[in-house]
Amino acid sequence: MDIFLQQLLNALSLGGTYALLALGLAVVFSIIGLINFAHGELMTVTGYAICFALIWGLPFPLAVIGGLVVAVAAAVLMERVAFRPVRGASGTTLLLTSFAVSAILRVLFQNVISARPIPVSIPTSLSGVITIGPLHLGTIQLISIIVTLVMLLGLNLFLHRTMAGRAMRAASEDFAVLRLMGMRANSIVATAFAISGLLAGVAGILWVAQRGSVDPLMGALPVLKAFIAAIIGGLGSLSGAVAGGFLLGFIEVILQAYLPESLLPYRDAFAILLVIGVLLFRPQGLLARKTIIKL
């Protein structure tokens, strides 16, 4: 039972990060039909921002805020420079554009910053372990669970209580008609990217805080996982992305805990097998709904 609870907390923390990333992918996809493979680079940019902010001597909380600001700005800039010119183009064009953005950013990180991991000095107060009865929970793990929940709650409030949030939900249903409400297409899309940047930024900070270093490929693996999570949930469905993220987190943690030692290197392969299984039953994803992408 204790072991189970412990694994549950691990899964919540890992799955939460996937959920935040998958949600960022889904917010953009649901509105402009773009699967943004450069989402991972937003995470990486955040990591570098925090890293340099700390090197320059900023206190940790300020570095975190700086990292988030950079993440949002990078996402909005990415849209403005790379994606706006191809808005409304075919899915393939959008996909290739996002691959290109991702590749260019990685090369820039490698050549301008460093190909090697740079250590990030996370405050020691965050590296502690909290013991609650039989459970051992890393401070960062606990923070990441709380932050994930706060983000999900906050996004939910934003989507349901504000005009901009309603517009985002409406845009994912019928973008053209939303423009007939007098909503500016450019600001709706920019808002979607800003939100996805914020989510990637938060995920990036949690990721860096757990690993203590940044490298040019930092975002690649988690975003691949998030992409899988978004597919499990049904691309374009926000609640699906969250569910898919947590589900993938649980699958990975359970496999990690219960796979025999000799099979552990194949953990991800088993996780993807399970995903294939899900998709065989529900090819459209768990919580898919129909989306019309019309500009």
Next chain:
Amino acid sequence: MTTSDETLLSIEGLTVSYGPVEAVRGIDLTVKRGEIVTLLGANGAGKSSTLNALVGLAPRKARKMEFNGINLLDLPPETIVRRGMTLVPEGRRVFSSLTVNENLMLGGAKHAARGNLVAAKADMLDLFPILAERLHQKAGSLSGGEQQMLAIARALMSSPDLLLLDEPSLGLAPQIVDRIFDLIGNLRDRGLTILLVEQNVVQSLEIADRGYVLANGRVELLGSADDLRASPEIQDAYLGV
């Protein structure tokens, strides 16, 4: 009836092409303030393309495209709507996962002042009591007729001068269709100018001041509603006389 001589919408040589498909091939169209003008024609004649082009949702070219003295040609839909012309699209297209209330609020997004938004909503709930009853229901759960009312109310939330309606009676039961046409008459009495696309020729010509008949993207026939009703072409093709 408050038809004046002031031209509200003036279109010359409008063409709409989707790649190689020419849906509208150079039509002229005017609407005066206070009028109901109807645009008739068979399926595929180019009616929806014309309306979509007017609000900037379809690729368009024209010699002239003026609304209220503004050149519409280079304006995006959101700006056109903010300038006072809006479209209730074919098939209603309400935001089905949003509530009736949320649909209405979005319709009024152009009002910067909250007071105007609230007033516009109160006005709409007055005009459409059924929407007041369904205010917190998902729009997708409404009946077809209720969704059409919501689509119209949502468009009216932006307080337009000119309302474009694309087949509001499509797929509705006859008594609901009657209510929609009654409503269109009420809206005109409130001072709204309306460009009405319909396949329901009889009822449209009853309510309209003037009409255009489109075929294959061209204006085939135009005139006052009375003249059109009396014309042999309309009698043969639509009124089954």
